[in-house]
Amino acid sequence: MVDFARVQKELQECNRDFQVSGIKVMPKGEANLAHLLGTIPGPIGTPYEGGTFKIDITLPDGYPFEPPKMKFATKVWHPNISSQSGAICLDILKDQWSPALTLKTALLSIQALLSAPEPDDPQDAVVAQQYLRDYQTFLGTARYWTEAFAMTSSLGVEEKVQKLVEMGFPEDLVRTTLENVGGDENLALEKLCST
Incomplete structure (x- = not known):
């Protein structure tokens, strides 16, 4: 175990x-x-x-x-x-x-x-x-x-933040979550939906 x-x-x-x-x-x-x-x-x-x-x-x-x-x-x-x-x-x-x-x-x-x-x-x-x-x-x-x-451009990050904010998540939480998952938008969405 x-x-x-x-x-x-x-x-x-x-x-x-x-x-x-x-x-x-x-x-x-x-x-x-x-x-x-x-x-x-x-x-x-x-x-x-x-x-x-x-x-x-x-x-x-x-x-x-x-x-x-x-x-x-x-x-x-x-x-x-x-x-x-x-x-x-x-x-x-x-x-x-x-x-x-x-x-x-x-x-x-x-x-x-x-x-x-x-x-x-x-x-x-x-x-x-x-x-x-x-x-x-x-x-x-x-x-x-x-x-x-393996690289994400800063423009891509801003677009991801905007997209997730438009879904109704708070911007600070979106930024923190995206950072925690290495910029992976899908993983960030999963985490945001499960909190």
């Missing part, structure tokens, strides 16, 4: 220093702490810089003694992440997991993986080949995917 008291504590720890780390974790549904959504900022100095990446997190019954199941919900071009399914090739999400690790350390490790790809142990062979054979094209493609899938 999942240790939900520990999960609650981890969520608080993670979200407490959001301003510093940029890492956030929240329940995907109001009543389900076994299915979470994490967000990590793209590391500075990489083609992922400026992007906000969503990670789908499912906690198995054996958590924290079994690793959380994590995959990218945001499309990303990286040798160790499937461009199709979002599956992540990272040892601490498999056999190197320890109950001493937390959701936050796992997300920090994924963020570090974005900074330091390991093309010799790929999850996506096509991306790994491009990384090894034509690094400049890899950088351009990774940057393009970041801009296309």
